[in-house]
Amino acid sequence: MKIFKIKKLTVILIMIIIINLLLGFKDPSPSAESAVLIDSKTGRIMYSLNHDLKRPMASTTKIMTALLAIEHGDLDSIVKVKDSAVGVEGSSIYLAKNEEILLKDLIYGLMLRSGNDAAVAIAEHISGSIDKFVILMNEKAKDIGALNTNFVNPHGLHDSNHYSTAYDLAIITREAMKLDFFREVSKTKTWVANREINQHFLNKNDVLWDYKGGDGVKIGYTKAAGRCLVASATRDEMQLIAVVINDGNWFNDCYRMFDFGFENYKPTLLISKGQFLKKIKISNGYKDYFNLLSEDDLIIPLKDEEKEKAKIILNLPDSLSAPIYKGQKLGNIQVFLEGELLHTAEIKSMLEISKPKSKNNFIKFLKSIF
The missing domain is CATH 3.40.710.10 (DD-peptidase/beta-lactamase superfamily)
Known part of the structure; x- marks a missing residue:
């Protein structure tokens, strides 16, 4: 009976170790200060x-x-x-x-x-x-x-x-x-x-x-x-x-x-390079709006159970005034996990939008009247 109990305890311990390994609960427990x-x-x-x-x-x-x-x-x-x-x-x-x-x-x-x-x-x-x-x-x-x-x-x-x-x-x-x-x-x-x-x-x-x-x-x-x-x-x-x-x-x-x-943790792609982010109105520019695209992949290390919980916030203006320069900072992307800020990445313009020439300004003025 005693041997049986020892074997049963051993099996339980092995199962606990296997479960911890599978679930990734190993704590590295360094001996460092x-x-x-x-x-x-x-x-x-x-x-x-x-x-x-x-x-x-x-x-x-x-x-x-x-x-x-x-x-x-x-x-x-x-x-x-x-x-x-x-x-x-x-x-x-x-x-x-x-x-x-x-x-x-x-x-x-x-x-x-x-x-x-x-x-x-x-x-x-x-x-x-x-x-x-x-x-x-x-x-x-x-x-x-x-x-x-x-x-x-x-x-x-x-x-x-x-x-x-x-x-x-x-x-x-x-x-x-x-x-x-x-x-x-x-x-x-x-x-x-x-x-x-x-x-x-x-x-x-x-x-x-x-x-x-x-x-x-x-x-x-x-x-x-x-x-x-x-x-x-x-x-x-x-x-x-x-x-x-x-x-x-x-x-x-x-x-x-x-x-x-x-x-x-696994690198998780949240936003792809070239992905559409927002349509922004342009005033005093040669175009009325532009589609802002992601300059790079946004990859965040996440646990499997965190992937569905990650929230992306785009802090971007609804409109901008020309000129807008290539590489100009427009806002940022923030990634939150259960209310905690994990990462902030700057969003920059991939385009250059200049003011229209005087002739184009006059045409836009006429269009606004008629």
């Missing part, structure tokens, strides 16, 4: 653990440094290394005083080898000094919405006033992922810099080798911050960003979060 998983395109949070907890973030700082270097610098410009960028504590690409190196190579050294000296050289090249570059870093963080972040250096060496959160690191990375060159650097396994020595850079990020679809981003470690990882992976045209802070099991925890995201 804080963690978050988001969709790169929309920013939707798929999983979080203390995601707004302010903590030191070590070399994941360099994501912002790379972002600003790409936005404000000429990738093919020559950087002359100052004495202040030589012999910086911690990870290094071994820059020499007065060495001349491409900004592009510095960014690869920054992201793949986590060169603290590369971070200093980049900061001084872009802004003239570390202090001015830090101002740029904090301004960019606020613009992105990373409101719980404060930078005091470009590399992440410990300082009590240098901190971020799992969520802020995720949205900073999401912003960086909009840049083609950042995405390319982030997924590069090896790079050969245009210099005579120490030119081979091997990426320290195991995600690129160990996880199917892994394509970034940055590891970091200091004694105060612990092991920090910002990782990305893409499958079925859906890119996820996972962040863990102070996590001894950093890679495996990110992999479990990725599995959770890919198993539970």
